[in-house]
Amino acid sequence: MLDTPLMPLPHDGHVFTTNWPMRAGDVDKNWRLRLDGIARYLQDAGFDHLDAVDARAEHPAWVVRRSVIDVIQPPEFPSLVHINRWCSGLSSRWCSMRVRMTTDDGGLVETEGFWINFNAETLRPARITDRFEKLLSGTALTSRLRWQQWISDSPGPDDAVTPFPLRSTDIDVMAHVNNAMYLQAVDAALRTRPELHEVPTRTVIEYLVPIAPDDDVLLRTRHGEKDLTIWFTVGGKVHAQAMVLPLH
Known part of the structure; x- marks a missing residue:
């Protein structure tokens, strides 16, 4: 599972695009975008995506269960980060969302997140609306996405x-x-x-x-x-x- 390839950028279907400048607070001592900075960008892109398709009011609370972050070439400050976001897998209450981050000087980060839609009041998984599900399904490789843990090892006494x-x-x-x-x-x-x-x-x-x-x-x-x-x-x-x- 750990070497599972990520879905390439689709030629058809709904792909959300946005961009914003890297911030100095998100980089390390070598001016490279840190992992926690990448995670924040993924969260922000998710909410921007919901706003762009008028879906946030019906889906206000999402929890990520897994993130896969492939740093091919670390983005470096200062750069404008270009983001593509699309659905790679779908079920009635959760989905996997691919995000590609690029910069004009060759920075490249490929990610995939397993996101669960929650009811903001009950804090339990909730159905994705038919309208949003239809939009996401245009790029999804499966409509029967299931959770499967990738990391199987457990901590030991020598760690x-x-x-x-x-x-x-x-x-x-x-x-x-x-x-x-x-x-x-x-x-x-x-x-x-x-x-x-x-x-x-x-x-x-x-x-x-x-x-x-x-x-x-x-x-x-x-x-x-x-x-x-x-x-x-x-x-x-x-x-x-x-x-x-x-x-x-």
């Missing part, structure tokens, strides 16, 4: 353990840690793996159980020969997991 203190600014409107914040921990771990900054990489992060504001979070980190795996644990239970590996 490094470090605390992950939460800040009030990490919490979003759903009253749990925002998905972009997890990727700050991944970026921090990558500082000890410079070789993974020099080649195209795939980052897979799966959000299994929400992390609440008062949770005590421990990171369990495993450095493989060619990859890096991090588990976000609370009380010994895995709430999220991430893996970074080179693209072949």
